[in-house]
Amino acid sequence: STVKIGFHTAVGGNGAGLDEWVRQLDAAGVPIFLKSVDNAQPLYFAQELMKQSGVPHTLVFRRATGDVYDVPEYDLPPDEAARRHWARHMAVWPPELDPGLVWIETINEVDKNRAEWLGQFALATAELALASGHKWAAFGWASGEPEPEHWQTPSMLAFLRLVAQHPDQLAIALHEYSYLVDDIGHEYPYKVGRFQALFQICDQYGIPRPTVLITEWGWAYDDVPEPEAALRDVAWASRLYAPYPQVKGAALWYLGGGFAGIANQTQRLIYPVMVYALTNYFTAPLPPAQAPITPEQYRP
Numbered sequence: 001s002t003v004k005i006g007f008h009t010a011v012g013g014n015g016a017g018l019d020e021w022v023r024q025l026d027a028a029g030v031p032i033f034l035k036s037v038d039n040a041q042p043l044y045f046a047q048e049l050m051k052q053s054g055v056p057h058t059l060v061f062r063r064a065t066g067d068v069y070d071v072p073e074y075d076l077p078p079d080e081a082a083r084r085h086w087a088r089h090m091a092v093w094p095p096e097l098d099p100g101l102v103w104i105e106t107i108n109e110v111d112k113n114r115a116e117w118l119g120q121f122a123l124a125t126a127e128l129a130l131a132s133g134h135k136w137a138a139f140g141w142a143s144g145e146p147e148p149e150h151w152q153t154p155s156m157l158a159f160l161r162l163v164a165q166h167p168d169q170l171a172i173a174l175h176e177y178s179y180l181v182d183d184i185g186h187e188y189p190y191k192v193g194r195f196q197a198l199f200q201i202c203d204q205y206g207i208p209r210p211t212v213l214i215t216e217w218g219w220a221y222d223d224v225p226e227p228e229a230a231l232r233d234v235a236w237a238s239r240l241y242a243p244y245p246q247v248k249g250a251a252l253w254y255l256g257g258g259f260a261g262i263a264n265q266t267q268r269l270i271y272p273v274m275v276y277a278l279t280n281y282f283t284a285p286l287p288p289a290q291a292p293i294t295p296e297q298y299r300p
Contacts, residue, residue, distance in 0.1 A: 001242040001284035003277035004249035005234050006033030006058075007270070008216055009042055010256025013263030017270040018255065022046045026053050030277055033249025035060040035215050037256065040094035047101050058248040060137065060173075060215055062105040063092050070108045078117050082124035090132070103135040105173050105215060110139055112146035119155025126162055126170050137173035137213045138163070143191045151201045160201075164208040167246070171211035172198065176250065181219040184233040185300030192217075193240055193295060195247060200293045209246045209290070217250035222260035224269065231272050235280075240298045242282035243291035 009015050019042070025032050026049045034057070036043050043059045050057045063069045068088060072081040089106045093099070106125065110118055122138045129136035138159070150156065163170040176192045178184045189196050199209045217237070224230060234252070241247045252273070255263045285291050 001245070001282045002030045003238045003273075003280055004033055004241045004247065005217070005238055005273060005277070006035075006249050006251055007255055007266075007273075008035045008037075008251035008253050009039065010037040010254070011039045012257025013255045014267040015042065015255045015263070016267055017274075018042060019045055021270050021274045022049065024274055025277055026050070026055050026057070028278055029053070029055055031056050031058065031249070033058045033213075033251055035062070035251035037062045037064045039256075040097050043102055044094075044096050047098055050101060058103070058213065059101065060103040060105060060213060060251070061094065061097060062108065062140075062215075063089055064108070069106070071110055072107060072121055074111070074114060074117065078120035079124045082121050082128065085121075086125055086128045099132070099134040103137050103171065103213065104129075105137045105140055107138070108140040109142040109175070112141070112150050115146060115150035116153040116155050119153055119157075119159045122159045123155060123162065126159065126166075130166065130169060135169050135171070137171040137215065140173040140215055141175060143175045143177040143179065143216075144187075144194065148197055148201060151198060157205060157207070160205075160207050160210060163210040164202070167211045171213050171248070173213045173215045174198075175216040176214050177216065177218055177220070177253070179220060181223045181225055182229075184219065184236065188299055189295040192237065193298065195244070196293045196295050199244070199246075203293065209244070212244075212247045214241075214247065214250035216253050218253035221253070222262050224262060224265040227268050227272055230269050231276060234269075234273060234276060236298075236300050238276075238280065239282060243284045245284060245287065
């Protein structure tokens with residue numbers, strides 16, 4: 001298994017060296033994980049390389065500008081909310097992005113206390129995605145969410161079963177932050193590493209583990225450690241995610257604009273993360289064998 005830590009970018013900010021990271025890893029046959037908000041260009045660059053090389057990069061797009069894209073209309077019936085929200089995102093999908101190669105996220109940090117409604121919304125959205133040939137990643141749960149019982153409502157379990165049947169077209173999007181710049185393992189495994197709780201529940205119900213995209217990963221919204229400390233944390237997280245092929249990767253926050261200029265700090269990580277990804281790999285069980293969920297084994 002290769003290193004799965006990639007980057008999260010957007011409009012503005014500082015992405016100097018990002019194209020080189022894509023190019024080098026693609027040339028080495030190492031899949032990248034790249035998420036971009038409102039800016040299709042970095043994804044298009046990677047997509048076109050991927051068409052030539054066949055390296056299975058994971059590319060994720062989300063539209064966020066304007067206040068109508070992040071959360072669905074909770075006051076509507078979930079099926080209707082799904083249709084309306086999907087249409088809203090389809091209207092602004094960048095035409096240069098291939099929906100068969102680039103994932104779309106349509107919701108972000110949604111309300112865990114509406115789990116049954118969201119499960120119904122997700123089932124309806126998934127049908128729209130499958131019908132139109134899009135790859136859809138659901139929820140974008142905030143770090144530390146949802147609670148185990150939220151995965152176990154009737155609609156959520158039905159949705160997890162559907163996602164398990166379509167691993168190349170449906171996924172669960174999670175955010176894993178420590179919220180502390182000097183302690184990536186704070187409250188582990190309840191923040192970073194929380195994907196393990198989802199897999200435990202799936203195992204318990206006999207549902208194959210779903211594809212997981214960690215579409216935001218890091219320390220704090222506006223701060224990143226110095227490169228040497230950051231790379232130690234990246235190495236730890238790489239070991240944590242490596243045994244689980246369903247976890248396609250994690251997007252290190254953040255190279256885009258705003259958020260106290262965090263991009264200038266994060267940009268300093270592009271080169272060392274690239275070198276780390278080019279020079280490290282990990283063992284993982286050969287499917288159908290799979291790694292057990294043993295959080296203690298990876299405690300930082």
